[in-house]
Amino acid sequence: MTCAAGAPDFCGLRLAHPIINAYGTFDAIAARRAFGDALLEAFPFSAYVSKTVTVAPRQGNPPPRLWEVPAGLMNSIGLPNRGLEGYLVHDLPQLAALPVPLIVNVMGFSRDEVATLVGAFAPREEVSALELNVSCPNVETGMVMGADPGEVARLLQHVRPLTDKPLIVKLTPNASDVPAVARAAQDAGASAVSLINTLRGMALRPGSAEPWLGGGAGGVSGPAVRAIALAQVSSVAAAVSVPIIAMGGVQTGAHAREFLLAGASLVAVGTESFRDPAAARRIAAELSGSYGAPALAG
Amino acid sequence: MTCAAGAPDFCGLRLAHPIINAYGTFDAIAARRAFGDALLEAFPFSAYVSKTVTVAPRQGNPPPRLWEVPAGLMNSIGLPNRGLEGYLVHDLPQLAALPVPLIVNVMGFSRDEVATLVGAFAPREEVSALELNVSCPNVETGMVMGADPGEVARLLQHVRPLTDKPLIVKLTPNASDVPAVARAAQDAGASAVSLINTLRGMALRPGSAEPWLGGGAGGVSGPAVRAIALAQVSSVAAAVSVPIIAMGGVQTGAHAREFLLAGASLVAVGTESFRDPAAARRIAAELSGSYGAPALAG
Amino acid sequence: MTETLADRVVAPFGARVVPVLERAEHGAYLVLTCADRHGPEPEPGQFYMLMAARRWGGGAGERPYLPRAFSVLRAPAGTLQFLLEAVGPATRRLCELDAGDGLSIVGPLGRGFRPPRDGRRPVLCGGGVGIAPLALWQDVLGPGTPALLGFRDAAHAAGSALLRDARVACDDGSHGHHGLVTELLAAELDAGAPAEVFACGPPPMLEAVRALCAQHGAPCQLALESGMACGYGACFGCVVPTTRGLIRLCLEGPVLEGSELGPEAFAMPGHGS
Amino acid sequence: MTETLADRVVAPFGARVVPVLERAEHGAYLVLTCADRHGPEPEPGQFYMLMAARRWGGGAGERPYLPRAFSVLRAPAGTLQFLLEAVGPATRRLCELDAGDGLSIVGPLGRGFRPPRDGRRPVLCGGGVGIAPLALWQDVLGPGTPALLGFRDAAHAAGSALLRDARVACDDGSHGHHGLVTELLAAELDAGAPAEVFACGPPPMLEAVRALCAQHGAPCQLALESGMACGYGACFGCVVPTTRGLIRLCLEGPVLEGSELGPEAFAMPGHGS
Ligand SMILES: Cc1cc2nc3c(=O)[nH]c(=O)nc-3n(C[C@H](O)[C@H](O)[C@H](O)COP(=O)(O)OP(=O)(O)OC[C@H]3O[C@@H](n4cnc5c(N)ncnc54)[C@H](O)[C@@H]3O)c2cc1C
Ligand SMILES: Cc1cc2nc3c(=O)[nH]c(=O)nc-3n(C[C@H](O)[C@H](O)[C@H](O)COP(=O)(O)OP(=O)(O)OC[C@H]3O[C@@H](n4cnc5c(N)ncnc54)[C@H](O)[C@@H]3O)c2cc1C
Ligand SMILES: Cc1cc2nc3c(=O)[nH]c(=O)nc-3n(C[C@H](O)[C@H](O)[C@H](O)COP(=O)(O)O)c2cc1C
Ligand SMILES: Cc1cc2nc3c(=O)[nH]c(=O)nc-3n(C[C@H](O)[C@H](O)[C@H](O)COP(=O)(O)O)c2cc1C
Numbered sequence A, B: 001m002t003c004a005a006g007a008p009d010f011c012g013l014r015l016a017h018p019i020i021n022a023y024g025t026f027d028a029i030a031a032r033r034a035f036g037d038a039l040l041e042a043f044p045f046s047a048y049v050s051k052t053v054t055v056a057p058r059q060g061n062p063p064p065r066l067w068e069v070p071a072g073l074m075n076s077i078g079l080p081n082r083g084l085e086g087y088l089v090h091d092l093p094q095l096a097a098l099p100v101p102l103i104v105n106v107m108g109f110s111r112d113e114v115a116t117l118v119g120a121f122a123p124r125e126e127v128s129a130l131e132l133n134v135s136c137p138n139v140e141t142g143m144v145m146g147a148d149p150g151e152v153a154r155l156l157q158h159v160r161p162l163t164d165k166p167l168i169v170k171l172t173p174n175a176s177d178v179p180a181v182a183r184a185a186q187d188a189g190a191s192a193v194s195l196i197n198t199l200r201g202m203a204l205r206p207g208s209a210e211p212w213l214g215g216g217a218g219g220v221s222g223p224a225v226r227a228i229a230l231a232q233v234s235s236v237a238a239a240v241s242v243p244i245i246a247m248g249g250v251q252t253g254a255h256a257r258e259f260l261l262a263g264a265s266l267v268a269v270g271t272e273s274f275r276d277p278a279a280a281r282r283i284a285a286e287l288s289g290s291y292g293a294p295a296l297a298g
Numbered sequence C, D: 001m002t003e004t005l006a007d008r009v010v011a012p013f014g015a016r017v018v019p020v021l022e023r024a025e026h027g028a029y030l031v032l033t034c035a036d037r038h039g040p041e042p043e044p045g046q047f048y049m050l051m052a053a054r055r056w057g058g059g060a061g062e063r064p065y066l067p068r069a070f071s072v073l074r075a076p077a078g079t080l081q082f083l084l085e086a087v088g089p090a091t092r093r094l095c096e097l098d099a100g101d102g103l104s105i106v107g108p109l110g111r112g113f114r115p116p117r118d119g120r121r122p123v124l125c126g127g128g129v130g131i132a133p134l135a136l137w138q139d140v141l142g143p144g145t146p147a148l149l150g151f152r153d154a155a156h157a158a159g160s161a162l163l164r165d166a167r168v169a170c171d172d173g174s175h176g177h178h179g180l181v182t183e184l185l186a187a188e189l190d191a192g193a194p195a196e197v198f199a200c201g202p203p204p205m206l207e208a209v210r211a212l213c214a215q216h217g218a219p220c221q222l223a224l225e226s227g228m229a230c231g232y233g234a235c236f237g238c239v240v241p242t243t244r245g246l247i248r249l250c251l252e253g254p255v256l257e258g259s260e261l262g263p264e265a266f267a268m269p270g271h272g273s
């Protein structure tokens, strides 16, 4: 199921290249406001995954939500979103207008909530695939569901019958045996798995014993976690045959290629997009070998 | 059980300051060869933990054993050591001559092997405490034993009766529920716990799909893992009342203080000693507030 | 996309590396001028995300890693100017840059100042490095626009030369009024015709300005700070509490209406210095 | 401690920051001279672990983080000289340093060259940046000691001026003998009295030297490379396979006897360039 740097076929979707966005790290609606139509003309991802949707609207965690770590970022965003209704009314029409297939990431606090979300998107033609977030380290159940193979299997058995669309399961890296969870997901009907989500971390407010982040703990991403991500992707690839979306600290085409060599079908770019909103374009170009270093622009 | 930056009492040992070495990152015998007696006069650690001893001698993993990651190091050393007999004959007499208490780190591939090791050191007056390595990510059983509360409890029940010395359990960070493992260790008689060991990682040989490290996967340490370590120490501190030895990316007195604030009694310095063999002296001085930045020496 | 509002100048998509043309010290501050021949002209109050093109990282505590937000100070003919104060690893690295070095920029970003309402006369009020966005705004509003600026000491008060006819308050009495800039502002609000205040500075100063303007019934537009990772709405990290709930400052601000803010907007760690 | 052997000059305990005094380019190489008034005089073949005192990090791929090993080239009166070739993030950063910049050093470390045995005449053989440890050794052995040096091209061959009366082989024919330095060595071994060879260079060259010397029954001392994290035996990372098993190169080397090495010592990724 791995593919070279060419045009990949992912769960039946034909994509222009293997680089997509990491869930929750690129708000295409906001980016459109910041960069105008140029964003659509040079859209950097071959598929777009929207930020996690929950049944009820969420404000997210109180600020501060960010802490810079050596070669990385720790965040405690807390899944702010308009809720299912708000997403269907406000976000979906705008995201459907993007020039690439749309993957919707959903999260429920119980199996029934996940079923509600999957059921709501099942009939939507605008939606090419669904992703189940069972790994967000910021919300109690995410940690628990995604860390246990049995829990993941029961969830999949519950929601798999509700849709024909590809169902991707995002794995948590904070588990003793990630490949076992991946295998459980595959055996219960997952079409693909994605990893890694952020690693649980913490920072203190300088000079105090209080946590810096409004949400207490946070999740670490960026280059600091890349070697850890590569190890997990490689072990999961040895355990499953469904396609893998790999991510964690990808900054260059060479990094993306390493994840493909380790067994991934697609590679997602997250934190690097914060340093350059068009980073994924450069990465896709480097991957396909067509990239020349730019001169000074000024 | 936490202590401020003063002279800590750790499991009955009176130590000059809270900074010790991270297991396997400082070979005092080798350092004595490189730096001569100056090492003993300015010994940077308040207690010395020797590299993991196994029953049989081990060559360790084939090279390459090192890979530099962003803000950190990945290693796959594989616990090279002379074995129990060699340690008792060669290493112990030399380490007993160090000016600080000696903690011996042991690892067995079965409960009986651990018992052999604990039994062998129990009568040795030169040894102030024993540490059980159940977390080394380079050896198959380490991952398994340390990730499961039941396994750890059974191990402790087996070896706790064999010695009156403090028994420290080194936890693995590659577990779904590290506090549960810590609690199991405490309930089964562990005198203290230490964390974090390295996080499982991997690198590829440039331009190939083969792993770079001779041992395949490796363990990530250094500043890249500090926020992750702080989160784990903080959760473990909330779960146990025995003292905690904290480590992971400590580079400054401020970092050490954060671990103490998060609930640790001692702080270990590992990778930073590779950048400066006397780093722990600076860190201890910064912690006690007596450190002035040095001028250019040349 | 229905939410695309023509309420701002939009940035080119992607980071561009431009050369630094000049560095000029102004007491405790540095003004960095870079070329940006192809970028749009920024509006007063907009900002850019900046990184050194080389060696961004490896500073104190192995940081910086992410870019940082900086208000545009002025933008004369195909160039951009930023006002920097070295407070941490990123600003220290930027302050090392010299002519010819590369600067990675994304912007202009965010919503800047809106014109004063109801014919009110504009009053500018800045504190410390927060005077930066007021310079370009004063150029647009007209050189006569009063600028009340507060600083810590003489080395910082040197920055007041960057605006026209600034009236200065200094904490240590070394320069102008001995006291807080909000004392100058209170007098100014009492004195003249109905005013609208445009302010930028440290959170306690902004909170004092907000409270003072509320007392005087004067509208105010406040340029806030908040820890940002991306600057373009991607990370949801920069939120501040408002009467509309938590909003992304990089997208809805950095300039917000005083009337939609309460004291809690200025009481968070990491929001401003 | 029974294993403390007086087989080496020991280093002061701890890293010290010393100022760079001079940078001098020699074709593709840089010679960096720093002060080290209080350090001991190094022995030929010993090495130091180096880091830039500032901005060590934030280079390509967010590296370097760890220090790197460098042979001492020469050590005239209270100074140290290193020969650098920019091949990655650490060497690139070190090559940026200029007079006045701080260099963090640990050393001298390791075991250097031992004198030739049985009255054998010494022959030096170096390749590329591996000529570095031979310079000080030639000074000690005497200026007449033959030095056979191999380089890739003319820009690199410029480094040959750092030794006395060097005979040069160049891959591209631009300088001296057109071919491999081991061809010069074979001729030299055939020619004179029984020799002992001292060599340093890329792994394939060292392996060729080892095999050639074995053929000729000439002992050889080879200065090897290996990826190092600490340089003082702490990390067990730098091991190389020998007839004694895996040994820590930083502690037992970097100079090893050819007789204890086989081809596998030169066939590992990360061991030399
Ligand atoms: C819209 C906007 C415009 C701005 N304009 C200017 C300007 O014109 N000129 C100017 O000098 N500054 C400006 N700033 C402020 C500047 O972006 C910040 O001061 C910047 O963070 C400094 O980075 P640093 O690395 O130097 O300092 P930091 O180390 O980032 O320290 C700055 C503050 O960040 C917090 N902090 C400390 N450590 C961390 C960490 N590890 N992770 C996260 N937060 C941490 C603390 O609260 C600290 O006081 C502006 C900010 C915004 C949002
Ligand atoms: C005893 C000794 C003496 C030396 N003397 C000299 C000298 O006098 N002059 C000199 O120029 N050099 C010398 N070297 C070599 C020098 O230490 C190395 O070339 C150094 O690693 C270069 O660092 P870098 O970051 O520039 O390049 P690196 O990126 O470290 O590349 C160098 C090699 O390291 C490997 N590598 C690549 N990426 C990584 C990674 N992430 N982690 C680990 N390994 C990686 C590859 O094999 C690569 O070819 C010596 C080495 C030793 C051991
Ligand atoms: C600010 C931020 C917000 C994120 N939000 C989500 C999210 O809503 N859902 C999710 O599954 N993962 C989320 N992630 C995790 C990313 O999808 C990704 O797994 C992780 O950042 C590793 O990739 P990177 O190192 O390239 O950023 C978030 C990451 C960041 C940095
Ligand atoms: C080279 C190296 C070797 C190590 N060997 C051991 C070991 O033998 N036993 C053990 O329990 N931990 C070992 N560790 C883990 C360290 O004790 C420590 O947990 C880890 O490095 C985190 O601390 P640091 O970031 O300060 O290095 C080793 C770490 C390194 C870098």
Ligand code: FES
Binding pocket: C227, C228, C229, C230, C231, C232, C233, C234, C235, C236, C237, C238, C239, C248, C249, C250, C251
């Ligand atoms: S800085 Fe990322 S959303 Fe505002």
Ligand code: FES
Binding pocket: D227, D228, D229, D230, D231, D232, D233, D234, D235, D236, D237, D238, D239, D248, D249, D250, D251
């Ligand atoms: S480099 Fe660490 S043991 Fe040799």
